[in-house]
Amino acid sequence: MADPAIVKICGIKTPDLLEATIAAGADMVGFMHFMRSPRHVTIEQLADLISQARGRIETCVVLVNPDNSCVAEVAALAPDWIQLHGPETPHRVETIREEAGVQILKAIPIGSAEDVANVAQYVDVADRILVDAKPPKGADRPGGHGGTFDWNLLKALDPSIPFMLSGGLTPDTVAAALRSVGPLGVDVSSGVETAPGVKDKRLVEAFIRNARAAQ
Numbered sequence: 746m747a748d749p750a751i752v753k754i755c756g757i758k759t760p761d762l763l764e765a766t767i768a769a770g771a772d773m774v775g776f777m778h779f780m781r782s783p784r785h786v787t788i789e790q791l792a793d794l795i796s797q798a799r800g801r802i803e804t805c806v807v808l809v810n811p812d813n814s815c816v817a818e819v820a821a822l823a824p825d826w827i828q829l830h831g832p833e834t835p836h837r838v839e840t841i842r843e844e845a846g847v848q849i850l851k852a853i854p855i856g857s858a859e860d861v862a863n864v865a866q867y868v869d870v871a872d873r874i875l876v877d878a879k880p881p882k883g884a885d886r887p888g889g890h891g892g893t894f895d896w897n898l899l900k901a902l903d904p905s906i907p908f909m910l911s912g913g914l915t916p917d918t919v920a921a922a923l924r925s926v927g928p929l930g931v932d933v934s935s936g937v938e939t940a941p942g943v944k945d946k947r948l949v950e951a952f953i954r955n956a957r958a959a960q
């Protein structure tokens with residue numbers, strides 16, 4: 746039987762929600778460190794959340810095109826992963842991986858066959874790929890909008906590339922996504938919220954329960 750899919754809950758801001766997510770059996774949690782996100786947490790909050798999670802669940806700090814000082818500040822907190830969610834080039838991803846000494850999850854926005862072809866250039870410089878929906882036109886942040894994309898586009902992806910799926914997943918759609926796309930894991934933010942940045946414990950539990958039941 747295939748390994749169970751990795752379930753990542755992204756955009757956690759509070760110790761209570763982190764505790765509930767661990768108790769519900771998620772594999773990874775994401776913390777946003779990007780000022781324009783409604784899920785932004787400060788470096789001090791990050792330090793507390795990462796230390797609360799250490800050894801209990803994998804932690805991932807989401808950054809958007811970070812400069813070297815931001816990378817160093819986050820790397821000093823020793824998360825398990827840094828997620829790069831901006832327009833970072835493959836060379837920049839490689840440099841950040843070397844400098845931070847942390848596993849890299851590279852997010853790639855997908856809206857066309859060309860975007861899918863773009864994934865290959867990141868495979869050797871990142872430890873894992875996250876495919877996500879493209880943000881709406883004019884959006885002031887590159888992720889966490891709750892929009893989906895055409896999963897059929899992923900059929901063109903080299904099947905040897907391990908990737909996680911995100912973009913508009915919800916407790917109601919996660920099982921179908923796992924069955925039809927067959928990703929290494931799934932990632933959700935808006936779909937377990939009642940308003941941007943406001944996570945709901947019951948939705949988080951339902952998302953994880955439905956993801957587990959799908960397999």
Ligand SMILES: O=C(O)c1ccccc1NCC(=O)[C@H](O)[C@H](O)COP(=O)(O)O
Pocket residue numbers: 755756775777779782783784807809830877886887888889890891892911912913914932933934935936
């Ligand atoms: O969530 C944000 O506000 C955000 C801002 C800037 C870059 C990335 C962001 N989120 C990244 C994620 O990992 C989300 O989980 C992913 O985009 C899926 O989001 P959603 O469609 O809301 O589930």
